[in-house]
Amino acid sequence: MTTRAREFGDGVRAQLPILVGVAPFGAIYGALATGAGLAPDAAQAMSAIVFAGSSQFVATSLFAAAAPWPVIIATTLIINLRHLWYSASIAPYLAHLPARWKLGLAYLLTDEAYIVSMQRYAAAPPAHDHRHWYLAGSGLALWLTWQLATAVGVFVGAQVPAAWNLDFALPLTFIALLATALQDRPALLAAGIAGLVAVLTAGLPYQLGLVFAAIAGISVGAVARRTLARQP
Amino acid sequence: MSAAEVWLTLAGMGLVTVLLRLSFIALWGRITLPEVVRDALRYVPPAVLAAIIAPALLFHDGQLVPASGQPRLWAGVLAALIAWRTRNALATIVGGMVALFAFEWLAPMLRAWLG
Numbered sequence: 001m002t003t004r005a006r007e008f009g010d011g012v013r014a015q016l017p018i019l020v021g022v023a024p025f026g027a028i029y030g031a032l033a034t035g036a037g038l039a040p041d042a043a044q045a046m047s048a049i050v051f052a053g054s055s056q057f058v059a060t061s062l063f064a065a066a067a068p069w070p071v072i073i074a075t076t077l078i079i080n081l082r083h084l085w086y087s088a089s090i091a092p093y094l095a096h097l098p099a100r101w102k103l104g105l106a107y108l109l110t111d112e113a114y115i116v117s118m119q120r121y122a123a124a125p126p127a128h129d130h131r132h133w134y135l136a137g138s139g140l141a142l143w144l145t146w147q148l149a150t151a152v153g154v155f156v157g158a159q160v161p162a163a164w165n166l167d168f169a170l171p172l173t174f175i176a177l178l179a180t181a182l183q184d185r186p187a188l189l190a191a192g193i194a195g196l197v198a199v200l201t202a203g204l205p206y207q208l209g210l211v212f213a214a215i216a217g218i219s220v221g222a223v224a225r226r227t228l229a230r231q232p
Numbered sequence: 233m234s235a236a237e238v239w240l241t242l243a244g245m246g247l248v249t250v251l252l253r254l255s256f257i258a259l260w261g262r263i264t265l266p267e268v269v270r271d272a273l274r275y276v277p278p279a280v281l282a283a284i285i286a287p288a289l290l291f292h293d294g295q296l297v298p299a300s301g302q303p304r305l306w307a308g309v310l311a312a313l314i315a316w317r318t319r320n321a322l323a324t325i326v327g328g329m330v331a332l333f334a335f336e337w338l339a340p341m342l343r344a345w346l347g
Binding site: 018025038046054063066073078081083094103112179180182191193195197199209213217225 | 233235237238239240241242243244245246248249250252253254255256257258259260261265268270271272273274275276277278279280281282283284285286287288289290291296304307308311312315316319320321322324325328329332333336
């Protein structure tokens with residue numbers, strides 16, 4: 001087997017256990033989106049165009065609340081802001097690639113694909129130049145699962161009773177992501193401050209509370225890191 | 233919102249998302265990030281994730297709910313413990329959902345018992 005095929009296969013395999021959790025999540029999104037009044041084709045297209053589960057869930061609730069479109073796009077920006085860090089930290093491993101590869105892999109750079117790929121890249125020294133196939137494999141496996149799961153959810157529709165609390169899967173997924181993001185004390189502080197500010201500002205319109213909370217958390221985290229670094 | 237507006241909104245969401253993901257992958261080697269920007273970017277994921285989670289656990293239909301009557305908060309706390317101990321997304325989600333079912337089922341009985 002070629003190195004490329006092996007890297008691709010390893011990427012797919014690393015993603016398999018995560019797909020078990022992602023598939024129901026995608027189906028829930030599909031059901032909620034049609035329940036929120038989105039047309040089936042638009043609900044399905046959001047999974048292909050945006051391909052970022054958490055922001056799709058929040059956008060769905062904003063569509064349901066008839067929020068104006070600039071609010072929906074700005075909220076998407078804030079929620080997906082974390083991809084800036086993913087992009088910055090994975091960039092050195094993709095630096096040698098041509099532009100079309102960079103664009104394709106950027107499109108596939110979800111939380112899940114980023115986490116498994118970075119674990120792989122951090123563990124193994126750069127032995128060859130085919131490591132991007134690992135990210136391609138994990139990213140495509142997730143992409144295919146997400147599209148199919150969305151289709152199932154759209155098809156089954158809003159027949160799932162609200163008492164099942166399936167919308168609760170969203171904060172739960174974020175809790176799982178947050179656990180991997182809390183890598184040092186400043187991160188813990190950033191999360192604590194952001195959570196506190198988000199609760200205190202929850203009444204503000206246009207998701208402004210989210211903006212204030214993010215700015216407060218990021219600043220406190222960065223300042224704490226610099227303060228700790230200065231200590232002997 | 234009209235169908236055309238929906239599709240334009242989706243296009244805007246997709247553009248914003250792919251630009252964020254592409255940003256530093258495309259700019260690598262062309263710009264060097266100042267240390268302070270790198271330090272700030274590092275804390276975007278924990279800050280944004282926590283800012284979404286906290287209100288989702290504490291509020292219900294826009295109202296702050298007292299902790300005693302809030303199964304979602306306690307299910308979330310339990311899920312956070314699972315996430316912290318196992319680092320396993322599936323265990324976190326399944327554990328949190330089962331906990332919410334259990335707490336919602338137990339809550340009325342607990343309230344009746346407390347009078």
